[in-house]
Amino acid sequence: MMTTDVNGYTESQLQIQAMVREFVRKEIAPGAEERDRTSAFDYGLLWRLGELGLQGMVFPEEFGGTNTDSLSFCLAIEEISRVDMSLGLTLWVGVQGAQSMTRGSDEQLDAWRDR
Numbered sequence: 307m308m309t310t311d312v313n314g315y316t317e318s319q320l321q322i323q324a325m326v327r328e329f330v331r332k333e334i335a336p337g338a339e340e341r342d343r344t345s346a347f348d349y350g351l352l353w354r355l356g357e358l359g360l361q362g363m364v365f366p367e368e369f370g371g372t373n374t375d376s377l378s379f380c381l382a383i384e385e386i387s388r389v390d391m392s393l394g395l396t397l398w399v400g401v402q403g404a405q406s407m408t409r410g411s412d413e414q415l416d417a418w419r420d421r
Contacts, residue, residue: 308397315377315381318373319377319378319381322378322381322382323381326382326386327385330389330390333351334389334393335388335389336338338389338390340390341392346395347392347393348393351390351393355386355397360373361378361397361401363378363379363401364376364379372415379401383397383398
Protein backbone atom coordinates (compact mmCIF):
# COMPACT_ATOMS: atom_id res chain seq x y z
CA MET A 307 0.00 0.00 0.00
CA MET A 308 1.26 3.46 -0.92
CA THR A 309 1.59 5.86 2.02
CA THR A 310 0.92 9.57 1.72
CA ASP A 311 1.58 12.65 3.83
CA VAL A 312 -0.99 15.21 4.98
CA ASN A 313 -0.94 16.81 1.51
CA GLY A 314 -1.59 13.49 -0.18
CA TYR A 315 1.93 13.24 -1.60
CA THR A 316 3.47 9.79 -1.87
CA GLU A 317 6.84 8.96 -0.37
CA SER A 318 8.34 8.97 -3.87
CA GLN A 319 6.94 12.45 -4.57
CA LEU A 320 8.31 13.73 -1.27
CA GLN A 321 11.74 12.27 -2.06
CA ILE A 322 11.79 14.00 -5.45
CA GLN A 323 10.70 17.27 -3.86
CA ALA A 324 13.42 17.01 -1.19
CA MET A 325 16.10 16.15 -3.75
CA VAL A 326 15.19 19.11 -5.94
CA ARG A 327 14.93 21.43 -2.92
CA GLU A 328 18.47 20.45 -1.86
CA PHE A 329 19.79 20.94 -5.40
CA VAL A 330 18.13 24.35 -5.55
CA ARG A 331 19.67 25.33 -2.21
CA LYS A 332 23.16 24.29 -3.24
CA GLU A 333 23.28 25.02 -6.98
CA ILE A 334 20.57 27.47 -8.01
CA ALA A 335 20.13 29.81 -5.05
CA PRO A 336 23.73 31.05 -5.08
CA GLY A 337 23.76 33.69 -7.77
CA ALA A 338 19.98 33.78 -8.28
CA GLU A 339 19.70 37.38 -7.12
CA GLU A 340 22.53 38.43 -9.43
CA ARG A 341 21.00 36.58 -12.40
CA ASP A 342 17.66 38.23 -11.70
CA ARG A 343 19.18 41.68 -11.31
CA THR A 344 21.18 41.42 -14.55
CA SER A 345 18.56 39.46 -16.53
CA ALA A 346 21.14 36.70 -17.07
CA PHE A 347 20.21 33.11 -17.76
CA ASP A 348 22.57 30.31 -16.74
CA TYR A 349 22.26 27.56 -19.36
CA GLY A 350 24.65 25.48 -17.30
CA LEU A 351 21.98 25.19 -14.62
CA LEU A 352 19.47 24.02 -17.22
CA TRP A 353 21.96 21.33 -18.31
CA ARG A 354 22.40 20.31 -14.67
CA LEU A 355 18.63 19.85 -14.35
CA GLY A 356 18.87 17.49 -17.30
CA GLU A 357 21.71 15.60 -15.67
CA LEU A 358 19.49 15.14 -12.61
CA GLY A 359 16.84 13.65 -14.89
CA LEU A 360 14.31 16.42 -14.40
CA GLN A 361 13.92 17.11 -18.13
CA GLY A 362 12.97 13.49 -18.74
CA MET A 363 10.69 12.92 -15.78
CA VAL A 364 7.39 12.82 -17.61
CA PHE A 365 8.60 10.96 -20.69
CA PRO A 366 8.12 7.21 -21.17
CA GLU A 367 11.23 5.09 -20.70
CA GLU A 368 11.22 4.24 -24.42
CA PHE A 369 12.08 7.90 -25.06
CA GLY A 370 14.78 8.03 -22.40
CA GLY A 371 12.55 9.30 -19.63
CA THR A 372 11.63 7.93 -16.25
CA ASN A 373 7.85 7.94 -16.68
CA THR A 374 7.44 9.87 -13.44
CA ASP A 375 3.99 11.19 -12.57
CA SER A 376 3.02 14.75 -13.46
CA LEU A 377 2.62 15.84 -9.84
CA SER A 378 6.25 14.96 -9.11
CA PHE A 379 7.30 17.07 -12.09
CA CYS A 380 5.14 19.95 -10.81
CA LEU A 381 6.72 19.67 -7.36
CA ALA A 382 10.16 19.89 -8.98
CA ILE A 383 9.14 22.95 -11.01
CA GLU A 384 7.71 24.56 -7.88
CA GLU A 385 10.94 24.07 -5.93
CA ILE A 386 13.05 25.52 -8.76
CA SER A 387 10.69 28.44 -9.35
CA ARG A 388 10.76 29.48 -5.69
CA VAL A 389 14.32 30.66 -6.31
CA ASP A 390 14.65 31.12 -10.09
CA MET A 391 11.35 31.53 -11.90
CA SER A 392 12.96 31.87 -15.33
CA LEU A 393 14.77 28.54 -14.90
CA GLY A 394 11.60 26.79 -13.71
CA LEU A 395 9.58 28.22 -16.57
CA THR A 396 12.23 27.32 -19.13
CA LEU A 397 12.27 23.73 -17.89
CA TRP A 398 8.47 23.53 -17.98
CA VAL A 399 8.12 25.03 -21.48
CA GLY A 400 10.86 22.83 -22.91
CA VAL A 401 9.35 19.66 -21.51
CA GLN A 402 5.81 20.55 -22.57
CA GLY A 403 6.98 21.26 -26.11
CA ALA A 404 8.98 18.06 -26.30
CA GLN A 405 6.08 15.99 -25.00
CA SER A 406 4.22 16.64 -28.23
CA MET A 407 6.87 14.53 -29.97
CA THR A 408 5.74 11.47 -28.01
CA ARG A 409 2.21 11.72 -29.38
CA GLY A 410 2.85 11.26 -33.08
CA SER A 411 2.00 8.50 -35.52
CA ASP A 412 3.81 5.17 -35.27
CA GLU A 413 6.00 6.24 -38.18
CA GLN A 414 6.91 9.52 -36.49
CA LEU A 415 7.58 7.81 -33.18
CA ASP A 416 9.81 5.21 -34.85
CA ALA A 417 11.83 7.99 -36.48
CA TRP A 418 12.21 9.68 -33.07
CA ARG A 419 13.27 6.45 -31.34
CA ASP A 420 15.95 5.84 -33.99
CA ARG A 421 17.79 9.06 -33.12
